[in-house]
Amino acid sequence: MADITTPDAEWEAENEDAEGYVAPARTGLAGFLMGPYPTLVSRLALGGIFLLAGIAKIGVPDAVRYAINQYSLPIPSFIVEAMAVGMPVLEVLVGVWILLGLFTRFSAVIAGAMMVIFTIALTQAWVRGLNIDCGCFGGPQANPVGLAMLGALGPVGDFLSKEQADLPTIIRDVVLLAMAVHLFFVRSIFSLDNLRARSAARDDARYEVEAATEAEA
Numbered sequence: 001m002a003d004i005t006t007p008d009a010e011w012e013a014e015n016e017d018a019e020g021y022v023a024p025a026r027t028g029l030a031g032f033l034m035g036p037y038p039t040l041v042s043r044l045a046l047g048g049i050f051l052l053a054g055i056a057k058i059g060v061p062d063a064v065r066y067a068i069n070q071y072s073l074p075i076p077s078f079i080v081e082a083m084a085v086g087m088p089v090l091e092v093l094v095g096v097w098i099l100l101g102l103f104t105r106f107s108a109v110i111a112g113a114m115m116v117i118f119t120i121a122l123t124q125a126w127v128r129g130l131n132i133d134c135g136c137f138g139g140p141q142a143n144p145v146g147l148a149m150l151g152a153l154g155p156v157g158d159f160l161s162k163e164q165a166d167l168p169t170i171i172r173d174v175v176l177l178a179m180a181v182h183l184f185f186v187r188s189i190f191s192l193d194n195l196r197a198r199s200a201a202r203d204d205a206r207y208e209v210e211a212a213t214e215a216e217a
Helices: 007-015 028-033 036-057 061-070 077-100 104-127 144-152 155-161 167-185 192-216
Strands: none
Touching (some): 036 077, 036 167, 061 077, 077 104, 144 155
């Protein structure tokens, strides 16, 4: 009987020797989520959100500073200033890395840590009844490129640009946090990390063949 190999099985065979990877059981919802394609969805969604959020806030530190101060948290001014300048750049870097599947686990840790911080800030603002814009995408003060990208997304972009510190936004951030955890534990497909792993495996195999040949000579 012919051997039929599914795309998921091919992916597992290619990556079974990768560091930290354990072939998942293919049963139920958990088995589905442990496959490579659901992690691709997590990569595209999480990476896209981070990239858009970062681009929209680059070059407008006053808008970022204002958004942070709206939360009325006891944050030292020098940290607020550092966040106003550095946070958008970090969001862009993490977004690009996740979208490309490069340094995925490291990027997932950074993204997850940021989502925890954002979720805590949003939750305390919601509990305290603060009626504020979440500032996730720069709000009305986003830079022109960010505003254009949000506008190109139509109703979705309009919704994102007007998000408040409320329960729906908290739920959204919890979902994004779950995606970061997903990416940390499950390898993705169509990623630069996989290409790097395959290249390293080929180099190791070539080295072993050359070493064996020299030993026989």
